[in-house]
Amino acid sequence: MLKLTKKPKSPLIITAFPGFGLVGTIAVEFLIEHLKTEEIGKIVMKSEIPVVAIHEGILVEPLSIHYSRKYNIVLVRSVNKISKNFAELSADFTALEEALLPKEVIILDGVNSPTGSSEIYYFSKQEKQGEKYKQAGLKKLSEGIIIGAPAMLLSQCDNSSCIFAETKSEMPDSRTAAEIIKVLDRVFKLEVDYNPLYETAKKFETRLRQLEERSKLLERDNHKDMNYVG
Secondary structure, eight states, X not given: OEEESOXXXXXXXXXXXXXXXXXXXXXXXXXXXXXXOEEEEEEOOTTSOOOOEEETTEEEOSEEEEEETTTTEEEEEEOSOOOSOHHHHHHHHHHHHHHHOOSEEEEEEEEEOTTSOOOEEEEESSHHHHHHHHHTTOEEOOSOOOOHHHHHHHHHOTTEEEEEXXXXXXXXXXXXXXXXXXXXXXXXXXXXXXXXXXXXXXXXHHHHHHHHHHHHHHHHTTTSOOOOOO
């Protein structure tokens, strides 16, 4: 269920779900802090195991929505890996699109790098949208299989694009996430301070690793009555 407290007009939406190397999730987390966003809503999914975090005295929702007025960017952050009811998520994103009428939906994700390379690729459903990524030095993805929430959003949203970053490990990869942020900075002029970029991304990597481990624990033991995971 979508809950919004504000409805900015025609923003750019950037989102990521925990995937290979957590690179998209780390990048979104960085942008939420760097762009000095405000939380304007959340998506409550009844079909997923609830996992929340408390960070610096603030509750971190499983699927929260943040807004940068300066850049007119909406960031959808997921700290849970969506593994069950994609139809529910699809309906919520349809409601979000109808409410905001975004000019583009960008999905960030990591992909396995079997050769050890670290290329960043793009795919855009609209050729005109893809041109800016090409000019920023990204290679167009010509062959590949996309699964899960990114596949659902790419299929559903007519003005959607994906940015895929190759990573060498399933472990959280803050360095590759930082490269995604550099790409977004080149394309959208986000005024990123590169000096603390890797250090800050590393901090988010540690936090998200802990969330992922606890989420897996709940998935494994969801048949038990677990009231607290410390």
